[in-house]
Structures are given as C-alpha cells and as structure tokens.
Amino acid sequence: MSTVSAITIAQCHTALVAVATAVDSGDYAAAHVELLKAEICLAGLPLTNVKEGLTAQMRSSLDAVRKALEEAQKRSSGSRFEKHSRWVP
Numbered sequence: 678m679s680t681v682s683a684i685t686i687a688q689c690h691t692a693l694v695a696v697a698t699a700v701d702s703g704d705y706a707a708a709h710v711e712l713l714k715a716e717i718c719l720a721g722l723p724l725t726n727v728k729e730g731l732t733a734q735m736r737s738s739l740d741a742v743r744k745a746l747e748e749a750q751k752r753s754s755g756s757r758f759e760k761h762s763r764w765v766p
C-alpha cells in the first residue's frame with residue numbers, strides 16, 4: 678500500500694477509467710469499488726500538491742459520477758433497484 682504522500686491525481690484518473698470500464702461491462706459492483714478508490718485517492722491527496730479549487734472540482738465530479746452510476750444501475754436489467762408494478766416487501 679502506498680503512503681499518503683505517494684498518492685497522485687493520476688491515480689484518481691486511473692480509478693475513474695476503471696469505473697467506466699466496469700460500467701461498460703455491466704459490472705456495477707466493480708464500478709462502485711473503483712469509485713471508492715477514486716474517493717480514497719482524492720481524500721489522500723496532499724494539500725500542498727493540489728492547486729486551489731481543484732479538489733472541490735474533483736469532489737463535484739465524483740459526486741456526479743456516483744449519481745450517474747446509481748441511475749445507470751437502476752435502469753439495468755436484474756438490478757436490485759428494479760422497479761415493480763406493485764409493492765414488493
């Protein structure tokens with residue numbers, strides 16, 4: 678495992694590419710894991726290595742990706758979020 682000082686923005690980008698790849702293959706569980714990795718990378722970025730405003734922009738982007746991922750999962754077949762015509766306990 679790398680130290681906090683070794684975390685880079687490139688690792689966040691790599692995790693986001695992995696999210697897109699997982700969604701492309703329909704593996705939403707893997708997509709959520711990769712999104713978590715991107716969150717961890719963002720949380721671990723040293724403040725001295727980040728330009729002002731970049732972390733806020735990245736946080737907003739990750740929130741948008743999470744919402745889009747949840748919506749895509751809702752619309753996929755066989756999802757646990759699948760809509761039913763009647764109430765199902």
